[in-house]
Amino acid sequence: MSRLDVLSGHDVPWQLLNATKHPLTFKYKRAIGFGVGNVRDRLNMNALLEIQNLKKYFPVRKRGIFSREVRWVKAVDGLSFHIDEGQTFSVVGESGCGKTTLSKMILLLEEPTEGTVLFQGNDINRMNRGQIKKYRNAVQTVFQDPYGSLSPRLRVRSIVDEPLHASGLYTKEERRERIKRALEEVNMDQDAMNRYPHEFSGGQRQRVALARALSTRPSLIVLDEPVSALDVSVRANVMNLLKDLQEGLGLAYLLIAHDLATVRHMSHRIGVMYLGRMVEEAPSEEFYSQPLHPYSQALLAAAASRGGLDCDASLLEGEIPSPLDPPPGCHFHPRCPRVMDICRKVAPVSKNRSEE
Secondary structure (H helix, E strand, O other): OOHHHOOOHHHOOHHHHHHOOOHHHHHHHHHHOOOOOOOOOOOOOOEEEEEEEEEEEEEEEEOOOOOEEEEEEEEEEEEEEEEEOOOEEEEEOOOOOOHHHHHHHHOOOOOOOEEEEEEOOEEHHHOOHHHHHHHHHHEEEEOOOOOOOOOOOOOHHHHHHHHHHHHOOOOHHHHHHHHHHHHHHOOOOHHHHHOOHHHOOHHHHHHHHHHHHHOOOOOEEEEEOOOOOOOHHHHHHHHHHHHHHHHHHOOEEEEEOOEHHHHHHHOOEEEEEEOOEEEEEEEHHHHHHOOOOHHHHHHHHHHHHOOOOEOOOOOOOOOOOOOOOOOOOOOOHHHOOOOOHHHHOOOOOOOOHHHO
């Protein structure tokens, strides 16, 4: 019996279809209506970015003449989720849980140890040089520190022009128009183009960083703590601007944050990370009204006890285990107040609550 005799419809792993060269597979793809070049486009029409079993392990080497890997830091350990077009997916968790490593793999700053990052159905780690240029235009980022992410030696005009110039896809006139339009979209005057970053406030600098990201007309922006370094008085303005841009331009956001108030204001879906794993994923309102995982409950309880919504599980007992030697089963069980025997042996199976 052929493998195609026992696979049907959406039960077929898209990776199998995309990788195989067997003639029966091509016949099967034609029969179910998939294109040969991108077999995933009909599996999830709304998914802009999809992460599948993503892992990133950093080696710890033994010192000496013959150095070798003796242990591995499991920074990201089997993440799977997707971001739909025009939606915000937020990742929360304590420092060291793997959020930044995740964003680096999406931005092609780190190569995954295992797993797949799909953008519009295409594996970003198998793209050629031309495809990577287009991908970098389509996926931009805004960093946490508006002071450190902008070159003090460049005028705003040159800062916003950097991704346009690097892509090599635009004429000088097109770049000039895109710079003007990007600054207008973040509510900055045209005379700002000739000023330096030190002449602006923190909120204005973050608007410049956002204009730089918007200049290439991206589909997805990675927001790494975009308002945490700003004064409380200007955070709401920047968050409202981000939401307005999302509605007007159809942007998708990957938001990485500690501030649960920011996450609640911005998010459509929320994922909670602990020691490199996603312990819970849920629509925003469901997460805040009915968190299921004990770690999620602890984060919200800790935030509420301090009169704020900062992501810090300081009320939990015990220390965070080392990613060099994570506990078996559910990584959270050494600190969990409701631990059971099965928690020490079996890792929980991830489920999409919106589909239950």
